[in-house]
Amino acid sequence: MTYIRSKFRHPGLPKNELGYTTQEYEGAISTLCAGCGHDSISGSIIQACYELSIAPHRIAKLSGIGCSSKTPTYFLGNSHGFNSVHGRMPSVATGANMANRDLVYMGVSGDGDTASIGMGQFVHVIRRNLNMVYIVMNNGCYGLTKGQDSATADEGSKSKKGVANPFQPIDLAGLALELGATFVAQSFSGDKEQLIPLIKAAIDHPGFAFINVISPCVTFNNNPGSTKSYDYVREHMEATGTTDFVPEKREITTSYEKGSGTDIQMHDGTYIRLEKLAATRDPFDRLGAINALQNSRNHNEILTGLLYVEPKTSDLHEIIQTSDRPLNSLRQDELCPGTLALADINQDYR
Amino acid sequence: MKPTDEKNPEYFHKVVDCQYACPAHTPVPEYIRLVAAGKYTEAYMINWESNVFPGILGRTCDRPCEPACRRGRIEEEPVAICRLKRVAADNKHDVRSLMPRVPFEKNGKRIALIGGGPASLTVARDLAPLGYEIHLYDEQDAGGGMMRTQIPSFRLPLEVLNEEVDYVLDMGIHTQFKTYVSSLQEILDKNYDVVFVGTGAPRGRDLVIPGRKEGAVNIHIGVDWLTSVAFEHTNKIGKKVIVLGGGNTAMDCCRTSRRLGGEEVKVVVRSPFKEMKASPWEKEDALHEDILIMDNHVPKKFVIENGRLIGMTFDKVHPVINEKGKRELVPTGEPEVFIEADDVLVAIGLENSFPWIEKETGIEFDNWGMPVVDAVTFQSSNPKVFFGGDAAFGPKNVITAVAHGHQAAISINLYCEEKTLTERPAPFTNLVSQKMGIHEWSYDSDVVNDLRFAVPHADKKASLSDRKMEVELGFDIQTAIKEAHRCLNCDVQTVFEKDKCIECDACMDICPTACITFTMNGDEEDLRTRLKAPSLNLSQDLYISGTLPTSRVMVKDEDVCLHCGLCAERCPTSAWDMQQFLYKVTKAC
């Protein structure tokens, strides 16, 4: 591994609204295996944040443990970060979000980190509709610990040693839909054209936004017979439609064939545009999404794209009616009303 | 676009910007690596084979390679390619033993070279080892042409010049110095198999305006004056000097004047400063020696008082863009300017002149008085007579003369062997993987951030008092090595093997300069709009793969590739490899 990446960049790199190039959104040079899908997802996160012109210090990256959870080191080097314990990213994210609701929370996890050890935390953070992006870099194995089958490995999928997995997989997107997630998407690390707009839309979504990204582990799970290899995923990918995220807060005037596209207006006036959406698909129909997902699984297809969105949704802060000001900016006297107020409250119960 | 044909040697050659721009196609990065490794002799020989005069060129070359250098597109300044050549020359060990031997037994063919400049010397260097008997005629006392008569010693010390001229002359060349050839026919009558004309562009243009005749004693043609200084016939000049002209001759004239007693030396030029023909570094050096450069002044007359030149008058002009979009120099209407002078040097251009070539020789001339010469073979309309250097297509520079010489030598050899001159030998090429391990290359792949290092100069006072003292001191070894590391190894090519690619995007994600894109194919104009970074430098090629399984293609814009090898290191299947491309122009010998 060359641990040096030249500081020189293309001299003509375009700048975003903040005057930054993608360079300001990069992280340290990756130490993952050459060709790991996770690196591509890092690249997409960099591009999405750059395109949205988010000031890097307005983003917090959170992760658990795993190759996937290492990636925050390799993107957004100028942002906040917390690399937590295995499977515990959601609770750290919840704490951070409660303390400061003004940041963009970018959670990154693996299939092991989420579907095994972190399952309990995962389901509860969905339930609570915490305003965050939750990306699972799903490679069907525990990459960091040398490639054991994970809970998302498909039944019958072969490991590098040729052994078929005997267990049913957990379908994370299906689970998220089931639990009432307000934004559910599925994608592939090798399809940036689809993934970047999805990440942008997820960042913009005011509640819990889940993206399950199939991300091949080149070292332990890219062999023939694996259902998470580059070749297999490419052959079995089925897109719901082409997604585009339109950040401008204005009416969409560009024309495209009627009936071939749907514009979803988001809470803040931005749009997600779904072009060439399969005729049978309605992005607001949770049940339809669950069905479509099951159907494609039955056909050995991987359904990708935006599966479901509930654009106007109430996140955890709204549900529990926290103060508008971030908790971390409240002074002690505002947070703690004092003994007299306590005495008053207690009086009510007497 | 069609997939790139890597078998075409010119594709990768073009990626090596410096080598491609060098008229003699010197393998620049190869010698820079050798300099960095302390292998000066080897670095010298790589140069010598390509350009014959590494020590001379390492000081005086016009360096067309440097504006072409990739580094200049990535940060502020190109690699100091030229001065690293000098480092090789200054630090080499014995090189004579590495040069081709001249056979005792000759091949029976006799060649006459007219003029002893770099073009003729290159022909001699290439043909003598093949057994040709070579006769060189030059009107001067010694060989080297304008490298001796024009380039002043403070830029090119005599020892350096003599050493490299002698490497060639010592190959058994029969020299006839102090011999002006006044008739080509006479030479042809001596039954040479071939005559090569390398007589340069020897005549300095004069400026005929009022007062020219009356002031003649103190008005000198720049090139003639420099020759006379070089041969020590002239050793002083007046205190106040005007140099007319804005090219490199003007720069050498003014700087030489400063060394021969000129105290107030002014270069007066018609065009605006930034349009002057002189190289930027020569202008800098002149300014550093307290020479005033007055631009936008058109000479009007030489002013004579009591039969002596006392100065000149000029009209002031300024550049204006006319309706046709051309820049014109228009009088400003200000009163004329008088500038005092004891001596004036006229350095307003060079001309070819061939009064010694008779019509009967069968050599055709065009409307501008230039011989009709084939641009590839250098043959004239008399099949026995070849031209090269400044004599062929007008005044250029040493490295161009050398490049001509090599090509003319190939032609002469083919001609003598009665072969077709247009069937030129293909270049020698070689492409070798640099892979040593998963993350290890046999070249220094990391890219340093250093900006260009400056070459130290001798103390100004000392150098102005000694015409022969070299101004530039050359890099010390430590600095040379640092400067050498700035080179991006553009000859280590990124070679892509489509069938190995699994389209994981790793190369695209890691590339620091966003060179690589996977996208649908299209025509070039369209593709350039769809790349990861703006693709505006049309002079740089796009490297295109065949169609990949996702029906996309890999497109690499060669423009700002750092040759850092990260794409190849991040590729899990070695679809990318870093391979060193050696390209050598095939010579007659």
Ligand SMILES: Cc1cc2nc3c(=O)[nH]c(=O)nc-3n(C[C@H](O)[C@H](O)[C@H](O)COP(=O)(O)OP(=O)(O)OC[C@H]3O[C@@H](n4cnc5c(N)ncnc54)[C@H](O)[C@@H]3O)c2cc1C
């Ligand atoms: C002042 C000045 C400075 C220059 N500085 C540089 C520089 O720094 N770097 C650079 O690359 N180039 C420089 N040049 C240009 C460079 O010197 C020439 O382009 C180059 O020398 C041309 O080489 P050549 O072999 O064609 O002929 P020349 O070098 O011109 O040699 C021709 C020789 O032929 C002789 N000759 C001509 N006619 C006859 C005849 N009839 N009989 C016998 N002998 C004859 C001449 O005396 C001369 O010796 C400079 C030129 C000038 C004028």
Ligand SMILES: Cc1ncc(C[n+]2csc(CCOP(=O)(O)OP(=O)(O)O)c2C)c(N)n1
């Ligand atoms: C509490 C705890 N249990 C077990 C581990 C060992 N461990 C490290 S990474 C990992 C699995 C990671 O898998 P996944 O989240 O899919 O990440 P990947 O490496 O595949 O990207 C495990 C079990 C640990 N670090 N901490």
Ligand code: SF4
């Ligand atoms: S082990 Fe697998 S998941 Fe981990 S870095 Fe390597 S390829 Fe990526």
Ligand code: SF4
């Ligand atoms: S960086 Fe080196 S190889 Fe590339 S053009 Fe410049 S000198 Fe030549």
Ligand code: SF4
């Ligand atoms: S060598 Fe490869 S990674 Fe490095 S700049 Fe060139 S294309 Fe990019």
Ligand SMILES: [Mg+2]
């Ligand atoms: Mg995993």
